[in-house]
Amino acid sequence: MTDTSWTLTAAEGELQIFTGVGGPAAKMGHRLTITFASWQAQVQWRGDAPVAARLVVDVDSLQVVRGEGGVTPLTGPEKGVVRSNALKSLDAKKFPQITFDAENISAKPGGYHLDGPVAIHGTTHPQSVDLAVEERDGMWVMSTELPVVQTQFGIKPYSLFMGTLKVADEVKLTFTARHPK
Known part of the structure; x- marks a missing residue:
C-alpha cells in the first residue's frame, strides 16, 4: 500500500461561519457571513483510505463577507468594525489558530465520519464531523456543515446595548473543498 x-487550502475551498442574532433588539442586527482566507487541511492516505486529517485555521484571516437583515445595509467600514470585534471575541492574538485533528476516520455511505479534538480559543473538545464526498467533473468534492456553540469554547458572543442585541451563541460552520481525482 502506498x-x-x-494538502488543501483556501484556494481549493471555503471555510465559512454564519451567525444569527438574538436579544430583544435582534431585528436591528445583521446575520453575518464570515470566511477565513487562510487555512490548510492535510489528509494522510494509506492506499485508498484516509487515515488522518488535520485542519489549521489562521484566526486573523477572518473576513466579513456580508450582513443580511438589520435596519440598514452593512457598509464596508462597518465590516471592518465587525471584523475587529470578532477578532477581540476570539482573542486572536492569544489564540491565533483553530485546529481540528481527525484521529479516527471511518467510511460511511456518501463520505466519511471523522472524530477528534477541536481547539478554539484555548479550549479543546471532542468533535464529530460527517464529511460528504462526491465525484463531480473529475474532482472529489468534500463538504460538511455543523453547529459550533461559542460559549462551549469560552467565547463570549459579541453584544451591544447592554445585551439587547447580540450574536447568537450557536453559529453554523460550513466547509467545502475540491481535489483532483
Missing part, C-alpha cells in the same frame, strides 16, 4: 497526502 502512503500519500493531500
